Amino acid sequence: MNPPLAGIHVLDLSWVMVGPVSARYLADLGADVIKVESRGRIDPLRTLGPFKDGKPGPERSVSYHNLNAGKRSVAINLKDKRGCDLVRQLAGWADVVLESFTPGVLETFELDYAHLCERKPDLIMVSTSILGQTGPHARGTSGVGTMGAAMSGASLLLGWPDRPPFGTFGPWTDGVAPRFIVASVLAALHRRSLTGEGCYIDVAQAEAGIQFMAPAYYEYAASRSLPTRRGLAGSPLRAPHGIYPCFGDDRWIAIDASANRDWEALRALIGGPLEDPVLDTLVGRLRNREALDRAIASWTSPRDAEEAEQVLHGAGAPAHVVSRGGDLARDAHLRAANHFRKIDDPIIGEAEIEGPRFTLHRTPHASIKRAPLIGEHSVEVLSEVCKLSGAEIAALEAAGVLA
């Protein structure tokens, strides 16, 4: 059975994470995705690790493979007018164009929606940037997902009350925004199949981040109360509910045993100070939270995190290791779900990247392939899509347009 987007053409003009992840969703769903990149303006993701076996190089980034799996790559220099002409031709082939330039840049290349939809009126085009294409501060704001996280309210809420905010791990909105982009694109494809209409879609990454923070925003909007950073994990409305130290360096386990049945299981397992009748009730546990947490921590501290998880889970007390990369690599659920997929690359050999994040039972995702080398498909794409002859391609190559 064909994957859902078989036969759909996508032109990916984006770089780093948000656009490439969005286009990878479409590639996984079976679309033919052509990525335009350039050796002169290298995708910064190619310079970011992890690199295979720790050796840096533009064709060695496993992160690049992870976000660009299954795409074809054309190297085009947009500073040359002929390069822009090629991109316009590719856009004429595409059903969907994605881009993440600083707002305004594509207009200077005459590659913005207004220009591209002249040639293809039913084009679906997505622009994504930190603050979007409109509004008083949109123009001139370029940036990375740590800035999106900061402007979505998420960063300020992560940290300890007695220290400056720590913020999110890395460019948080880079993972959030693709969901809203892909949802919008798929909805637009659905509408196009009914009405023939295309559209222009503008997603501000900070605004996407605000969606994932909506309850905190509502708290302020409804009662003018500002949520603050709490530091310690766990809800103040549940106990025990939090993370506890385990044996070893920076090893932790999360335990959520606030519901009665779970609490009784935890109590039966650990016993000792947990048998204190003052802890019989939720209110008693909330009022004696510090002592409760201390007692649980003294049980977890000498134990190996994974072993503690097994023992707690076996006893019916919900727990999970605070997973690090090593835990994920050997995680039974992730292995059984076939989450890690082997790729075989001419330069880096074998490596593992991630598979799709949902499963379709009747029309499965396309099989997972490695990401392309820079410009690996230039000749193939220019002859097949732009109908250029070998001589014309060689001339462009010689003129530095395919760099």
Add this chain to the structure above:
Amino acid sequence: MLDDLRVLEVSAPSTMLAGSILADLGADVVVVEPPSGAPGRRLEPFLDGIPGLERSLTWNALNRNKRAITLDLSDPDGRDLFTHLAGKFDIILEAAQARTPAPLEGIELSNRTIRCVVSGFAHSGPKSDYADSDLLVMASTGTPAMTGDPDRPPLFHSVPQSIMEGGAETALAALACVIARDRDGQGQQAHTSARIAAMMSALSVPLAIGSGNPELTRKGAAGLAPDARIPSSYKCADGYMIVTVAAFGPSFGPMTQRLAKWAADEGHLSREIAEVNWITYPADVRNRIASPTQLHELIRGVSSLCLGKTKAELSAAARRLGLLVAPLMDMKDIAESEQYRGRGLFTPVQIGCDGREIEAPARFAQFSNFQIQTHLPAPTLSQHTAEILIDEAGISSTELQALFVHGII
């Protein structure tokens, strides 16, 4: 855009954002709750800090534009009515709860129906019996282990993220099924794991080992400035800013160069440090042409620069000079932001049951020929049961009363 589609959402915390995205894009979404109310109604924070089934702000935020009915799916009448209704809907959203039978177990659906099931961990196999707890799911993603100062416990978002990640991913699964159905008329089942969805925020953490690299850790992030940790935020006159100082190379290095020059122009950094080549800096340090103390000096200069300026002043300079600098906004900053207002992020919506109106940051995307609107506030418990069961399930007024008397609705 989805106004031809109807969605029946058997409400669980992790279906809420899925239904909400589809509703915002135009689908007709009907939420099914047990007569005692959906679990999402008991999620904090609560309106004015007072709990109540109509007071959950998480519920209010994630159920705009939906209607709601109650139906006891463990009762034969409830199941019969659900089956009848399901035939009129295109998409069913539900969550598989670990350790309890799935609400729709055994209910037959037409082969045109799209059925999307979201689990905390797995639908089957290892960890399928793990509790669908936000704390546990997030702990298992790899993200908290990388978040926070290494001398303190790892940090977790205070807003539950597994329900956002799992919900958003489930909306994509549903839409992928819609596209497949547009082609051949056939529905199907899709499964989402909130854990795997949320691993997106762990970035490259899951990849290091499988590519022959050591595990990434919080302590290992010190990098170029091992004795002066690169601060993740800088105090300014009225809050905090994020300032990316450790951005080098041809793409981002020029921004660091401009930042250093500005700090020097403002008298917070020596010219000598401002003129270090920040584009080639990492390689220069390795080749001993540059020294790590230069980065420490830059950090000190930037700290001093920020202290004397407000979030607004620093943000304006960032736009003017093209710097990787942004304010750590609180929710008030977001509500008052000229940018978000000017762009039309907000739509008015009522919340709770006291007629209070707020502006919801509803428009997650702007479209050339469609606009996300808030047509309906989040539904009150059972608000639309009568209209939907009478109009769509052929129930009479007498039967409706009987169902209520028996606690089925």
